[in-house]
């Protein structure tokens with residue numbers, strides 16, 4: 001699916017940002033409902049994917065303010081957070097107390113070149129990144145994934161979701177002003193991107209079936225949204241309507 005990209009250079013997107021970005025996951029009603037459920041899904045996935053999660057070497061790429069690092073820190077053996085933005089990392093340092101934090105662009109530096117990780121995560125990066133950056137990042141992450149390891153990344157702008165279709169329709173008929181480009185990433189794009197770098201899909205989770213157009217100020221009560229989204233997340237038949245996915249990949253079995 002071709003959509004307009006919101007950034008020309010995603011590498012520069014969060015330079016100088018930090019606290020305000022972090023706070024939106026607790027401040028905004030719908031955003032916080034999704035983040036609460038996402039945390040549960042992540043803990044379940046990590047527990048299910050590793051026989052001994054407590055011994056895993058974890059790297060969170062584009063870790064930003066450390067949401068995923070802080071969540072997984074108690075569950076994994078050790079954590080490394082990598083981001084290009086020192087202001088985002090400054091916030092991460094206050095939350096992920098045990099993680100090693102590295103300010104670098106892994107696609108352009110030799111940092112961590114000799115290291116491998118059992119678990120690599122990357123949240124809210126791929127859908128926004130321009131195609132070239134997606135490829136460069138995926139190349140580096142797949143190279144650093146240990147045999148038997150898992151790459152878990154999310155898609156927070158999923159094409160085909162009720163929210164995206166509703167937003168597109170209202171924009172087309174002129175009832176919604178287009179403040180930002182309408183932009184999405186399909187499941188197929190995510191799976192093909194990973195496959196080009198030798199990775200295969202193991203499992204996935206979905207979230208966010210309500211067509212909420214203003215996550216900051218939704219019209220529905222928070223308790224209702226929480227109930228619906230928690231219920232919908234357990235129904236595989238609703239996955240095609242979801243605005244959020246979490247994908248789990250592993251190195252594809254070597255061809256004979």
Ligand SMILES: C[S@@+](CC[C@H](N)C(=O)[O-])C[C@H]1O[C@@H](n2cnc3c(N)ncnc32)[C@H](O)[C@@H]1O
Pocket residue numbers: 010011012013014015061062063064065066067068082083084085088104105106107122123124125
């Ligand atoms: C939307 S934030 C996501 C932060 C965090 N993963 C989360 O889910 O809250 C995207 C992050 O990607 C980082 N980023 C973009 N390009 C990068 C690159 N080439 N190397 C490292 N970090 C990068 C940005 O600095 C920003 O912190």
